[in-house]
Amino acid sequence: MTDTSTRQGMNPAVKVILIVVAILLGLVLIAVGLVAWLISAGVDMAQDAILRAETEATLEQVNVLVVRHHESTGALPASLDELSAADPFEDGWGFPILYAPDAATGTYEIRSFGRDGLEGGEGADLDIVHRSRVEPR
Numbered sequence: 274m275t276d277t278s279t280r281q282g283m284n285p286a287v288k289v290i291l292i293v294v295a296i297l298l299g300l301v302l303i304a305v306g307l308v309a310w311l312i313s314a315g316v317d318m319a320q321d322a323i324l325r326a327e328t329e330a331t332l333e334q335v336n337v338l339v340v341r342h343h344e345s346t347g348a349l350p351a352s353l354d355e356l357s358a359a360d361p362f363e364d365g366w367g368f369p370i371l372y373a374p375d376a377a378t379g380t381y382e383i384r385s386f387g388r389d390g391l392e393g394g395e396g397a398d399l400d401i402v403h404r405s406r407v408e409p410r
Contacts, residue, residue, distance in 0.1 A: 318397075321388060321396075321397035323365070324364075324365030324366055324388070324397075325365065325387075325397065325401065326365075327364075327365035328364040328365040328366075328385045328401055329401060331362060331363070331364060331365070331370060331385075332370065332383045332384075332385065332401060332403045333403070334362075335353065335356070335362055335370055335372065335383050336383060336403055336405055338356040338357070339356070339372075339374075339381060339383070339405070339407075340405075340407065342355065342356060343407045343410075347410040348376065349374040349376055349379065349381055349407065350372075350374065351374065352372065353370065353372045364385035364386075364387075364401070365385075366385075366387070366388050366390065368385065368386060368390040370383060370384070370385055371383070371384040371385070371386075372384075378406070379406050379407045379408065379409050380404065380405070380406045381404075381405055381406075381407075382402060382403070382404050382405075383402070383403045383405075384400060384401065384402045384403075385400065385401040385402075386400055387399050387400050387401060
C-alpha cells in the first residue's frame with residue numbers, strides 16, 4: 274500500500290495557511306519599514322526645527338549688535354567683521370550669516386540661506402531673513 278499524502282503533495286489547508294502566513298509576514302515587514310521611515314522623518318523634522326530656532330536666535334543676536342554699533346558710532350557697520358564677535362556668525366547648519374547694509378536708507382538685512390545653504394528653497398531650506406531699519410543720527 275502507498276501513502277496517499279505523499280502522492281498528492283501537501284494538504285490544501287496547510288498550503289492556504291502557509292500562503293496567508295507569508296502574506297502577513299510581508300505586510301508586517303512593510304509596516305515596520307514604514308514606521309521606521311516615519312520615525313526617522315519625524316526626528317529630521319524636529320532637528321530642523323531646532324536648528325531653525327537656533328538660527329533665528331543668532332540673527333536676533335546679530336541684529337542687537339548692529340543696533341548697538343549704530344547707537345555708539347552713528348553708522349551701520351559695513352560688515353559683520355566690525356561687530357565684537359570672536360567667531361564669525363554662523364547659522365544652525367554651519368553656514369555663514371549674511372549681512373547687507375544700505376547706509377543711505379539706514380536699512381539692513383541679516384540672512385541665513387537655510388539648511389541647504391542656497392538662496393531660496395522651501396521648508397527647512399527656506400531662507401530666514403530679518404530686515405530692519407535704524408533712524409539716522
